[in-house]
Amino acid sequence: MNFQNKVVWITGASSGIGESLVYAFSKQGARVALSARREEELNRVAGACSTETMVAPLDVTDFEAVRAASEAILQQFGHLDVLINNAGLGQRSLAEETDLSVERRLMEVNFFGAIYPTKALLPSMIARREGHIVAVSSVLGKLGTPMRSGYAASKHALHGYYDCLRAEVWKHNLKVTLVCPGWVQTNISRFALKGDGSEYQIMDEGQSKGIPADLCAEGILRGIAQGKEEFTIGGIECLGVPFKRLLPGLFSKYIRKAKVT
Numbered sequence: 434m435n436f437q438n439k440v441v442w443i444t445g446a447s448s449g450i451g452e453s454l455v456y457a458f459s460k461q462g463a464r465v466a467l468s469a470r471r472e473e474e475l476n477r478v479a480g481a482c483s484t485e486t487m488v489a490p491l492d493v494t495d496f497e498a499v500r501a502a503s504e505a506i507l508q509q510f511g512h513l514d515v516l517i518n519n520a521g522l523g524q525r526s527l528a529e530e531t532d533l534s535v536e537r538r539l540m541e542v543n544f545f546g547a548i549y550p551t552k553a554l555l556p557s558m559i560a561r562r563e564g565h566i567v568a569v570s571s572v573l574g575k576l577g578t579p580m581r582s583g584y585a586a587s588k589h590a591l592h593g594y595y596d597c598l599r600a601e602v603w604k605h606n607l608k609v610t611l612v613c614p615g616w617v618q619t620n621i622s623r624f625a626l627k628g629d630g631s632e633y634q635i636m637d638e639g640q641s642k643g644i645p646a647d648l649c650a651e652g653i654l655r656g657i658a659q660g661k662e663e664f665t666i667g668g669i670e671c672l673g674v675p676f677k678r679l680l681p682g683l684f685s686k687y688i689r690k691a692k693v694t
């Protein structure tokens with residue numbers, strides 16, 4: 434891995450996988466721009482880095498704020514090497530009990546919030562003929578389970594968008610990577626939305642038994658360095674992806690009875 438002096442922008446950098454990605458890139462000598470809504474948390478994370486950082490607080494669902502931040506990042510660093518669209522929001526509710534506003538919110542944060550930075554920075558990457566765009570999807574971007582309909586839809590949408598983008602931008606020498614984590618120990622289940630839009634506020638059993646966020650971040654850096662187009666990272670739950678691809682009928686029968694909170 435050689436990220437020495439590279440410029441990396443990470444959304445969702447105030448906690449969980451994004452926070453661990455900031456530390457992992459900084460340890461590799463990269464300069465890092467950090468975005469999320471909670472400025473004090475971003476300052477805490479940036480303060481623990483040994484390389485140059487820039488804190489750019491924003492809500493990823495606000496395209497004008499994202500555009501302004503991307504301009505400020507280009508101003509400060511001159512260019513961007515790696516963009517990591519990581520900010521995300523979970524869900525814990527049955528489709529029949531989910532208010533449409535929750536499905537819209539999940540799409541706003543997990544889909545639109547993960548393409549706004551890309552749209553803002555693509556022209557500068559194309560002009561420079563260099564850049565790597567990463568989207569943090571999920572195993573749920575490749576399959577569906579109960580209780581995650583809106584979340585899985587938003588993550589599946591990322592695959593459609595970024596697979597098309599990859600096919601378009603190879604001629605400009607740009608790389609596109611989709612990362613599909615399984616269970617990772619973060620606060621995502623606590624902040625996940627219930628059907629009425631309130632926060633779930635519980636640390637799921639699956640979440641608490643997931644891989645540590647720093648291990649996930651190290652794997653993500655390795656995958657990016659290797660130029661992988663798509664990969665899963667996590668535990669045994671990642672086997673769900675080949676299971677569904679190879680035995681879709683059996684998978685469908687299995688997943689309806691799987692224990693999912």
Ligand SMILES: NC(=O)c1ccc[n+]([C@@H]2O[C@H](COP(=O)([O-])OP(=O)(O)OC[C@H]3O[C@@H](n4cnc5c(N)ncnc54)[C@H](OP(=O)(O)O)[C@@H]3O)[C@@H](O)[C@H]2O)c1
Pocket residue numbers: 444445446447448449450451468469470471472474491492493494519520521522523542546569570571572613614615616617618619620621622624640643
């Ligand atoms: N943990 C897992 O098991 C798992 C599995 C598969 C995929 N993922 C994906 O990994 C990514 C990171 O999640 P995590 O597990 O690290 O959860 P997390 O600890 O809850 O982190 C989510 C991050 O997204 C930011 N965020 C949420 N809404 C935002 C908004 N509207 N604007 C800007 N930033 C926003 C949060 O910061 P603020 O609250 O400060 O804005 C936070 O930094 C997500 O895309 C998630 O879907 C996680």
